[in-house]
Amino acid sequence: MKTVIKPTLLALSMTMGGYVMASSTMFSDMINVERTESASTAHWQDDKEKMDAFIGGLINQMTLKEKVGQLDLQSGFRNVTGPFINESYEQQIKDGQVGAIFNAYGADFGRELQKIAVEETRLGIPLIVGHDIIHGHKTIFPQSIGEAATWDLDAVKLSARVAAKEASADGIMWTFAPMADLVRDPRWGRVSEAAGEDPFLSTAMAVARVEGFQGDDLSQEDTIMATAKHFVGYGLSQAGRDYHTTDVSEHELWTTQMPPFKAMVDAGVATFMTSFNDLNGIPATGSKRLLTDILRDQWGFEGFVVTDYTAINELVPHGYARDDKHAAEIAFNAGADMDMVGQLYINYLEELVAEGKVSEEKIDTAVRQILEMKWRLGLFEDPYRYNDESRAKREILSVENQNAARDVARKSFVLLKNDNQTLPLKDDEIKSIALIGPLADSKFDMIGNWAAAGDRKSHPVTVLEGFKHRFGKNVKFNYAKGASYEYITSQQEIDALQGIGVPRITADDSSLEKEMKRAVAAAKKSDVIVMVMGEEQRMSGEASSRTELTLPGNQQQVMEELKKLGKPMVLVVMSGRPNDLRWADENVDAILHAWYPGTMGGIALADVISGDFTPSGKLPMTFPRSVGQVPIFYNEKNTGRPYFADNPNQRQEHYKSRYDDSPNTPLYAFGHGLSYTQFDYGDIRLSSEELAVDGELTVSVDITNSGNYAGEEVVQLYTRQHVGSITRPVKELKGFQKVHFDKGESKTISFTLTPADLAFYRADMSWGVETGSFDVFVGTASDDVKKASFELVEK
Structure with missing residues (x-):
């Protein structure tokens, strides 16, 4: 085995690049050396000089109290997921102490709140109004885990697009989605909001949702700001118990948890949300390493960071802050720009500035990031653009939207x-x-x-x-x-x-x-x-x-x-x-x-x-035989004593990595999903038995629909590296295509595999590839594949 030093890959050390939509979804599509401008940033960047001048002038007019007010997110009267701390939010809006509000929807109600902010405050700064638009606003699509089961990025993007159109017509311009937490423990309730256990699939789904919510340009009235959440590690809560601690190695963190979040940054996601959990001893909401060093300095995130519900207050019971004032100091200096519901910034930031523990310059930066999003949403041009009752009547629960929900559901x-x-x-x-x-x-x-x-x-x-x-x-x-x-x-x-x-x-x-x-x-x-x-x-x-x-x-x-x-x-x-x-x-x-x-x-x-539609969904998460196997996931690593149930010589061996009372294998594997028809796979054909570090390899397979129904098949491509500078998973998803086959139809399905698809975080935490032997698998599920082998060589 020889480590390959490839400049374009080394330039990406400790990062994951931008995602590119393609008919064939491949891991290499997510690797770009240079960050490309996202479509959703194009319009506002054209007016950046004008925006900077306007916002700079506005900040110069603001008192410190008014600046701090922009960092406060309050809850309205709708659904809440924690203690309802403040019932006087309308008065606080009048006092200039609220920058955004959530759990408050309805075009007419939103207009009332916006009118208070614009017409009854000194500077007339409009509000951002948010809500949890997770899998639909009023036309509800499948739960997020179900959408992931479609393995259809166009369907997932459509779901988010419809949700954005309805929500933006109903007074909302900000959603707290997508949730990109990788999940491997089905005991955890928030599995339903995730896209499953695989970083490749989760990344693709997260980016599709961001693109659906935000559209081509946030200044368009039918788009809403997306939120990348929860940053980071929340899905690994110990014992599957919500809000619990997570303990994860650096390799695991960067290999499985970080990719969806970095990809959403590159897709132009507007906001990030901190997670509740303690990550390796430091609560994420108080982690400067996560919120500033990585998110802003390393990845170049330009939006604003909001905490989860009272997450700053919770630094105290975490044992990371002495009291609420100390918690506000820690969270703000770490990089949390907006306080959701907790009111600790309102209560303590002015005092912390006076004591020299928080700089007003840093507050100005946070305020600027929030005001920039209000500019990009068009709120300074027309604060009531999301409060059009006539558009709400036309858009919400329209026949078109309900038909879209029906189609995505049956694909799930x-x-x-x-x-x-x-x-x-x-x-x-x-x-x-x-x-x-x-x-x-x-x-x-x-x-x-x-x-x-x-x-x-x-x-x-x-x-x-x-x-x-x-x-x-x-x-x-x-x-x-x-x-x-x-x-x-x-x-x-x-x-x-x-x-x-x-x-x-x-x-x-x-x-x-x-x-x-x-x-x-x-x-x-x-x-x-x-x-x-x-x-x-x-x-x-x-x-x-x-x-x-x-x-x-x-x-x-x-x-x-x-x-x-x-x-x-x-x-x-x-x-x-x-x-x-x-x-x-x-x-x-x-x-x-x-x-x-x-x-x-x-x-x-x-x-x-009834058979009017042939099922085509595939599992985005492994189904265990019992809770005793949890956590169980397909892309595990081998041990020094692996157990292979299909090897008759091993079936009775005791000193192997196995259970005494159950097979190691799951009940249903990742990627599993049957059809009413039959898809027959031929053997894999490779364009070469070698892949050069500056080359590409074509992987092809012939597939025939030999059954009695037309249908769609999700063709999945996995790889395995035999030997590495660190141990490697037994399989890793690197690409998939969802393909329609008529009855009796045969097609050749091809993937292009590049060295970028084989890159990983090596022993020294650098990002790159290593030469050696690889297997490539193509099939209908992670446990039902054809196999071929090739060598990655330095040429």
Whole structure:
């Protein structure tokens, strides 16, 4: 093995470059030596001299108190995720003590707030109004983990584009998305907001969302500022418990956690959000290394940094600050420009300036960054441009938007199992369907968590409604709720009375028994049983960690009773995380994972279940056999005693890296996802058996759709470096293409592999490549691939 010193790669030491959209998504597309100007910065940079003069003049007129006010983010009356500290925000706006507000949407309400800021303050500086537009505003798309399962960047970008159009018409100009935390522990509730376990896929998804939210130019009225969050390491919270500490090596940090964030900087993301967690002993909100040395000095980020909800206050219980005043000093000097809700900047920054612990010059810099974004949004030109009630009526929940949500939803569904071609259900063969489960007719749960301003009462289409719409009078539906999410115990009832936790008392023993009997009765008079089971939407999201991954309540018990009837069984899973589906995998004929599919979820599910649309989703996250395997992910490293289950000579070896009571392998691997049709892969062809450090290698494979349906296939490319200066993963995703095949169609799919695709952080933390032997894999899932080998050589 020989380390190659390649100048263009060494110039990128400790960085990841800009992402470039292409029909074939490759790792090398994310590596640019020179940072290119993003489209979303073009307009404001043309007027930069004018902007600088205006903002400089404005800052010169501001008192220190008014400057500090621009650094304050207050919450309105909508959804909150922490203590509601301030209920007098309107008066604070009048006093010039609020620079931005969130949890306040509605074109008319936003106009009222903006009018106070513009017409009732000394300088008339407009507000930035934000909200959590995570996977839609009022037309809700699939949960973010579901969008990642599409492996379709155009679909993900469309989702963010629609969300931006609706939100910007409803008084909002800033979203706290995308969440780019890499997730490997499904116990963590915020898995539902992420794009999975792989840095390549997560990076591609994050950039697509930024481009969708921000469009070509933030000055356009239908765009909103995106936020790269949470910076950084939040997804590695120990034990899957939210807000917990993270402990990660430098190699792991830069290899898996940093890439999405650096790529979003290069894509022109407007803002960053700090994370709650302690990262290697220093809370991220108080880390100058993260917020200044890396984000600004090394990466060149030009927007502003906002904290998460009361994250500055939380430096005190972290044990990193003596008191609130000390916390404000630490966070501001570290590089946190705006304080979300905590009011510590308002309370202490003036005093800290007087004491010489914070410089007014640094405050001016932070204020300038915030005012620049207000300029770029066009707020100084027209502060009411996001408060157009007529545009809101035209845009929100339009037919076009709902059709887009339907299409993205059906692309997100992952067919995990389909024995004996149980699916699709054809209405010329099926006369009656038992539709059973707590999620089969629940509007409230269809749109999942973090559904922003999404309506949970009228607009979401349930599975039952979607099925009736699709199958009409040709099929009789026998519906029963059948099961409950929670099996209430006396102790839980006692806890509820004592105010411990917030359990939802949904059923007692007698009502559970009655519902189960109704389910069995419905199934007995039906040709096929479709069970819609999973997690209530509140079981995913922030502060929703679980110690078990099984389907909660008595859902499995109901499935076991239905199994006794001997009828075909289909399980539709709705949840925001990988669940323990071992029993279902062994006993159910077909399993379709639908995540939380959004406003049009019921229609989209009917499209797929009926065969009108062929499922094409792939898992963005490994599904474990049990919680005991967690964390489990495909791109692990070998140990000194690796265990290979497919090697008959090793099956009985005891002193290997293995479990005594379970296979090492997951239930469903990263990238897994079946189709109604069959895709046959030929052997890999390489343009050469050698790749020079200044060359490129073409990797090709012939694929034939030999089944009976047209459909899309996600063709995945992985590599493996045999020997390195540090140990290397057994596989790494380096590219993918989502390709449509007509029935019987064959295509040659090619990828171009370059040395940049093989670069990594080496033992000395420099970024580059090393010559030696490599494997390249192409296939339908991380565990179902063809293999070829080549040498990276210095020529």
